[in-house]
Amino acid sequence: MSLTRRSALAALATAASPLAARAQAVEQPRILYGFPPGSAGDVVARRVAERLAGSAYAKNAAVVENRAGAGGRLALEALKAAPADGSVLALTPFTATVIYPHVYRRLAYDPLADFAPVAIAALAHHGLAVGPLVPATVTDVKGFVAWARANPDHASYGSPGAGSTPHFLGALLGLGQNLELRHVPYRGSVPGVTELLGGQVAAMLTPAGDFLAHHRSGKLRLLATSGRARLPFAPEVPTFAERGLAELTVEEWFGFYAPAPTPPRLVASASSAINAALKDRSVVDGLAAVGLLAQGSTPEEMARSQRAEHERWGPLVRRVGFTADS
Structure with missing residues (x-):
């Protein structure tokens, strides 16, 4: 085997090693949440954030930033403008991506075009x-x-x-x-x-x-x-x-999103780390303490649920007759 080929194989082996994966992990992710501290959803963000440290996705625990205001829309507007490098996620109840498109004639974000579903975290x-x-x-x-x-x-x-x-x-x-x-x-x-x-x-x-x-x-x-x-x-x-x-009857989920251009491998890495966190007993118990059920999902499952809930709520919103211009 030539020296060049041996070097190439060694490089591939290094890239595939856990050490290399660790080196590619985000230093310290940020999680944006669109409501004040202390609510049930805020507990989801913080409990999961603590358990991301040391995963293939993140070297350190994530930092939660409460971007309260506009019914949770400010956090998603900030996510849309965030770097698509896996360093920023947002947690939101599905209201902001499922119902708001039926309520607001003009949203500053497109839930389908601007965000990549990562994982459903909890049910309320x-x-x-x-x-x-x-x-x-x-x-x-x-x-x-x-x-x-x-x-x-x-x-x-x-x-x-x-x-x-x-x-x-x-x-x-x-x-x-x-x-x-x-x-x-x-x-x-x-x-x-x-x-x-x-x-x-x-x-x-x-x-x-x-x-x-x-x-x-x-x-x-x-x-x-x-x-x-x-x-x-x-x-x-x-x-x-x-x-x-x-x-x-409704079971509203809290889900994590990334900016839409985020590479699929980073979305998958974040999803895997979040799902692992949701299996941690301390996280499950922490969510239970505020009345939430730890859930977990793949990005594809979350995307399917988002579409189904969007279709369900359209007729209900029209029946109520409320819009942002009401």
Whole structure:
């Protein structure tokens, strides 16, 4: 064998070695998240970020940057402009890529053209909770509807933002019950739950995990959740479907995206590292503590789910009649 051929084979072997893969890893990725710290989705970003260190994708744990505002759109706008070298990812609930295209006549990003799906991280069941503004005798959705009908001046519900999945769940509840419910949008779940606790708003719809601690302490009453089955962290709470409201069944995922031009090998590397993190017991338990179910997926599975949810929500958004220009 010639010296030249031996050198070439040695170079190939080195490139294929774990050491070479490690050398190609991103030094310290950034994860953009479009809502304030403290919410359930923020926990997903931080738990996964901690477990990326030492993987083929990342040398160090990722840094989470909260780009709160515009219902999560600011983080995705920043992702669109980010380097496509694997160094920047964004985590978002599917609201921003599935529902917003039906809500905003002009988005500053195209969910299909500007982003590459990386991995679904977690599933959230949304919950309807009531606070001290609603009498303690109201313990289920039927009772809340009856109370809201009798108290139209206080018949309100909060959501993490206008155009969010919880916003539409509340609107569909009102339409289905021929009930006018005033929507109060917040900048994320945390400020809305705070005002729910203070009696400034009667009810709220948001990921159920954001209610669990207050539900368990008796400060709030979680009336129903949106999953196909009961949330394992609150098995005493029925689903909307059990209460005859099957249309409100939804399990919203939080997913990671990369800029669209990111090379497929980097997307695959990030996806593999994220999926490995989601199997870590500390991550699974950390997500469970805020009412989320660790999920995981391939980029292709995430892309298929995004398309299917986009098709499902188009008619529902049109039925509600809400747009950004409303």
